[in-house]
Amino acid sequence: MPRYSDELIEEVRQTNDIVDVISQYVHLKRSGRNYFGLCPFHNEKSPSFSVSPDKQIFHCFGCGVGGNVYTFLMKIEGISFIEAVQSLAERANIQLPTLENNVDTAKEILKSKVLKVNEIAANFYHENLYLPESKIAQDYIKKRKLTNETLKAFKIGYSGKFDELYHKLKKEGFEDTEILESGLVNKNDKGQYIDRYRNRLMFPICDARGKVIAFGGRVLDDSKPKYINSPENIAYSKGRNLFGLNVAKKQGHLKQLLIVEGYMDVISLHQRGITNVVAPLRNSTNSGTRMVT
Numbered sequence: 001m002p003r004y005s006d007e008l009i010e011e012v013r014q015t016n017d018i019v020d021v022i023s024q025y026v027h028l029k030r031s032g033r034n035y036f037g038l039c040p041f042h043n044e045k046s047p048s049f050s051v052s053p054d055k056q057i058f059h060c061f062g063c064g065v066g067g068n069v070y071t072f073l074m075k076i077e078g079i080s081f082i083e084a085v086q087s088l089a090e091r092a093n094i095q096l097p098t099l100e101n102n103v104d105t106a107k108e109i110l111k112s113k114v115l116k117v118n119e120i121a122a123n124f125y126h127e128n129l130y131l132p133e134s135k136i137a138q139d140y141i142k143k144r145k146l147t148n149e150t151l152k153a154f155k156i157g158y159s160g161k162f163d164e165l166y167h168k169l170k171k172e173g174f175e176d177t178e179i180l181e182s183g184l185v186n187k188n189d190k191g192q193y194i195d196r197y198r199n200r201l202m203f204p205i206c207d208a209r210g211k212v213i214a215f216g217g218r219v220l221d222d223s224k225p226k227y228i229n230s231p232e233n234i235a236y237s238k239g240r241n242l243f244g245l246n247v248a249k250k251q252g253h254l255k256q257l258l259i260v261e262g263y264m265d266v267i268s269l270h271q272r273g274i275t276n277v278v279a280p281l282r283n284s285t286n287s288g289t290r291m292v293t
């Protein structure tokens with residue numbers, strides 16, 4: 001397993017104050033030397049979750065979880081130790097070295113390329129939505145009464161019609177293998193590269209950190225299927241993510257989320273001021289609405 005040096009791990013840990021990091025997820029109040037808040041890992045009404053700025057650790061007297069800033073991030077985001085180091089290094093503007101060359105590193109590099117492809121694609125789709133030739137998508141948006149603010153918050157977009165995204169990505173310097181891994185472009189029997197999403201309204205799916213990991217695409221005519229979702233890949237696993245979580249998180253909701261069925265439900269509720277809503281990415285058999293805490 002490749003790993004970062006102990007010194008670097010320590011430097012990244014020390015540069016990220018645990019109170020600052022946890023405050024992004026939990027509302028903390030100072031009491032004496034420590035901070036207290038409602039534990040994000042179990043359901044409670046009075047705060048038993050404590051954070052010590054002196055020791056740079058957290059501990060919950062209710063459920064017993066505890067650890068340092070890395071432990072917290074791994075637990076709350078469901079990420080690996082290496083991902084926690086990378087995330088906190090990015091937060092503190094610390095440049096990490098490339099891990100020694102081996103299979104894991106190649107995987108990490110491909111994953112970061114795919115995330116970059118997704119980011120560029122999301123911007124491409126979003127800008128495309130405002131072009132005169134995207135009238136069909138604009139008409140749908142008008143019909144659903146989505147405001148510009150909503151379009152921006154969810155970075156809703158409109159795909160190309162044939163291979164526009166592929167050419168855009170080639171122009172940005174990506175390799176075919178990286179583009180294919182993203183699942184946004186397919187190669188047909190004749191060796192042609194064709195965009196997976198054509199003539200569709202595009203919904204970027206983000207992880208809790210706000211990185212675009214996949215897309216949902218809705219048809220704008222009567223063709224089937226109504227929705228296409230990105231295939232699982234190196235950067236995306238359906239079970240681990242929820243549509244709208246990054247937006248709900250920005251509003252400070254994490255304790256109580258309302259689960260609804262589809263992307264458009266999340267978006268329309270959000271526009272009506274109900275912002276703690278998310279939708280599952282799997283083809284869920286449960287329909288309707290339920291509460292989770």
Ligand SMILES: [Zn+2]
Nearest residue numbers: 039042060063
């Ligand atoms: Zn707890």
